[in-house]
Amino acid sequence: MLDIKMIRQKPDFVKEKLAQRNVKPEMIDELLSFDAKRRDLILESETLKAQRNEVSDQIGQLKRNKEDASEAINKMKSVSQQIKDLDDQLREVEEKQTSVAAHLPNIPATEVPVSLTEEGSEELRKVGTPKEFSFQPKEHYEIGENLGILNFERAAKVSGSRFVYYVGDGARLERAVYNFFLDQNNKAGFTEMLTPYMVNEASMYGTGQFPKFKETKAGYEVDDGELSLIPTAEVPLVNYYRDEVIPSEQLPISVTALSPAFRSEAGSAGKDTKGLIRLHQFNKVEMVKITKPEDSWDALEALTHHAEELLQLLGLSYHVITLTTSDMSFTAARTNDLEVWFPAQARYREISSCSNTTDFQARRAHIQYRDDDGKLKFVHTLNGSGLAVGRTVAAILENYQNEDGSVNIPEVLQPYMNGQTIIK
Template sequence: MLDMKLIRSNPDWYKGKLAERNVPGEVIDNLLRKDSERRDLIVKSESLKAERNEVSEKISQLKRNKGNADDQIQRMREVGKEIKELDEKLEGIKAEQHDIEAHLPNVPADEVPVSLTEEGAKELRRIGEPRKFDFTPKPHWEIGENLDILDFKRSAKVSGSRFVYYLGAGAQLERAVYNFYLDQNTEVGYTEVLPPYMVNSDSMFGTGQFPKFLENKAGFEIKDSDLTMIPTAEVPLVNFYRDEVIPEAKLPVKFTALTPAFRSEAGSAGKDTRGLIRLHQFNKVEMVQFTKPDESWDALEEIIHQAETLLQKLGIPYHVITLTSSDMSFTAAETHDLEVWMPAQNRYREISSCSNTLDFQARRAHIQYRDENGKLQYVHTLNGSGLAVGRTVAAILENYQNEDGTVNVPEVLQPYMHGMKKIVKNEKF
């Protein structure tokens, strides 16, 4: 949520910035109109309420002295009616204003490339040489199916498209990857969390998924309940402190969690229909930080660095890009994606998204801290994948494949695989 007071005092600046994210200027004009209408109503209603309080006090005195207050009561009956009418109108305007505010995305930071499409993302650096193959590298789903460590046919039967069974060494590899990630993240100061996988709609609003998520049918809501399957661990991690004041001494708070992420992938029909890239359910290790306002940009660098370290230890080539103003998630002020090299597709694919939301989520979720002057301030929240697990497995299968169809296990994962150095065909299934 953006600060209404700031929009009120710098409307043109906000119009310009939000135009970079495809928000028409009329939306801001409309918002300002609602805002001033709302405040007019407040003034009217509150002055009547002040009068009512005053007269009620008199009525109370008269009654105590056994006087007659019929005139005043008659008058207050009218005033009461007027107040009710004004307040009903006010509620309507408030709801309309809130609806507009709830749909306004965060303002892009200065470094963000301005573009109304995803074209124009800035490449910051490229790390690791893509391997030269002396055979044609296979896509990961072929490798996985040939080795009998991935089964997309049976998942389709049991659940539908965009699900998968990992089997044997495949399941073990997935587990090795996320255990490696969790160990690495906790080693640099993140507290491991195992959060709920379903959250209520206040939480979904707090991190900025709702209301748009509902309109786009992007998530999986549980019928006849207020619960939604989490689309990312960011939701339960950030909302951990919703409606709370975090003691200053605790900041920065750093959480990491492994959770499944559930996404409907509405609107991506036909895209990445095969393999592990785009599933309704996938595992992800997430990092979340709560910081003081002046520390969040450093924290973003720290998160990206940690995500990069993971890929470097795995030995997978990647690059880091800055997303364009309109490609960022709704809540982000700036987002850097890590994309890993996928030999079979001959391109980089997203494996991590690291964002600073500044106080955008903190405002929605009411997460504050008390500064050295005792004043309440919104914290800044950040999130970054560290990393997507399924996509990591896909990247390992493709980058570490051998001509005979086997796959080498990256060295750092071998201890997590009971020393297994190579994945060979599993005949059991």
Template sequence: MLDIKKMRQDPDHYKERLAQRGTQPADLDAIFELDDKRRNLIKDTEELKAKRNDVSKQIGAAKRNKESADDAIAEMQAVGDKINQIDQELNEVTEQFQDRMAHLPNMPHDGIPVGPDEDSNEEFKKVGTIPTFSFEPKAHWDVAENLGILDFERGAKVSGARFVYYVGLGAQLERAVYNFMLDEHMAEGYTEILPPYLVNDKTMYGTGQFPKFKKDVYQINNEDQELTLIPTAEVPLTNYFSDEVIPSENLPVYVTALTPSFRSEAGSAGRDTRGLIRMHQFNKVEMVKFAKPADSYAELEKMTANAESILQKLGLAYHVIKLSTGDMGFSAAETNDLEVWMPEQNIYREISSCSNTQDFQARRAHIQYRDDEGKLQYVHTLNGSGLAVGRTVAAILENCQNEDGSVNIPEVLVPYFHGITKITKENAVPFRKVLKK
């Protein structure tokens, strides 16, 4: 959430910068009007409460002097009624103000590309050699289904479209990928956490998913409370310190987690209907950082490098792009996207987003630290995929495929396969013969 005090100090600047993110200046004018009304109501009710205290003292004095206090009592009742009326209006105005503030995206950081969509993103790094094939490379779903290691048909039978079974060495490949990622991140100083997969509305609000993106999630209702299946581990990891003050000497804090992510993919009909790119349930290794404001952009570059390192060690070609103001996520102030090369589509596809949200999430989740003068300040929070596991598996299947349909296992993953170096029809699924019968 943005700081209304800073917004009021330079409203034109906020209007100009937020317009780059699709927010109309009139939306900010409405917020300023509500804030003015809210502040005036607070002033009115405080004055009336002070008056009520004075009248109460007059009543006490009258009673001690055995004088009539009827007029004073009537006046106090009238003041009390007026206070109740203003408080009710104040609650309504405050709710409207907070709702409008909650729907404002983060301010874009200076220097990022300005534009309405992904066409305005800027590539600033390209790494690795795009593979060449002596045959026509197949899509990852064709490679996997031919080997029997991904079963989309049975996934749809049991759960519906955009669900999948990983089978045999397919499941082992997924497990090898995320264990490798976790091991690499822990070697870089991240603490592994296994968080809850169900969170409450306050937690979703803290990282900016609610209220704006409530339609994009899966929710579970019971008699006690409404819970949401996490769309990313960013949500429980960032809220680990919600409503807390992190000791300054502990900053920066690095945490990582492997979790499933659950997304309804609302509005994505017709996009990536085949394969692992856009699923309702997928595994992701997430990185989250809590940093002092002065250090957060250096930490963003380190986080991006951590994600890049995974792709480099897997031998996958990729590029890094700076997202434009119109393509960034709601909570981000700056985002570096990593896109991995997918041979069958002959394009790069997103596999990680590393973002600095500055104090946007910390304000919503109330995560603070004390500066050198002992004053409470909001931390900066950062998050990044390190990486989306299913998309990494898809990239391996496409980039490491052979003409005979087998898939070479990247060298860094071989130890997780206990020496197996290639997925073939013969070793992919031990119960294949049973299925054929």
């Protein structure tokens, strides 16, 4: 949520910045006109309320003295009716204003590449060199199916498309990967959590999924819409602190959690229909940081570098890009994506997304801290995958495949596989 006072003060700035994210400037004008109307109504209503409070006090006095108060009471009847009418109007305007405001994305940070499409992202660095093969490398799902460690057909029978069974060494490899990630995150100072996988509407709103997520049916709802399956552990991790004032000495907070992520993938029909890349349910180790405003940009750097380290330890080559203004998620002010090399497709694919949402989520979720002057301020929240587990498994299968169809296990994962060095 953007600060309405800031929008009021700098409407042109907001229009310009949000235009970079495909938001029509008329939306800001509309918002401001609701805001002006709302404040007019508040002023009118509150003037009458002050009057009512005063007269009610007098009525109380008269009643206590056993005197007649019917004149004042009658007068107040019409005033109360006016207040009720004004408050009805006010509620209506407020709803409209909130509805517009809830659809405005975060203001992109200044150094974010401006583009109305995903084209134009900036490559920050390239690490490692794409692996050369002396044979034609296979796609990860082909390797997995051949080895009998991934089964998409059975998953389609049991659930539908975009689901998978990991079998035997496949399941063990997945488990090795996320245990490795969690251990590394612990080492880096993240507190491990296990969270609810179903969350209420307020939580989905707090982290900025709702209302858009609901409107585009991007997720899954259960219990008649009371609860949503989490699309990422970012939701329960950030909302853990919702409606709270965090003691400033506890900042920065770093938490991490493994969870399944549930996504309907509405609108991505035909994309990545095979394999582990795009599923309705996948495992992800998520990292969340909560910082004071002045620390969040350094924290984004650190978060990105930590995610990179995971790939480096796994011996996977990747590059880091900064997403364009319109390619970022709704809540982000800046997003660094890590894309890992997939040899069969000979291209980089997203495996982690690290974002600074500044105070955007904190405003929605009311997460504050008290600064040195004792004033309440909104924290900054950051999130990053560390990492997407399924895609990591896919990357390992492709990058560590041998010509005979077997797959070497990356050295750092071998301890997690009882010393096993190869899947064949």
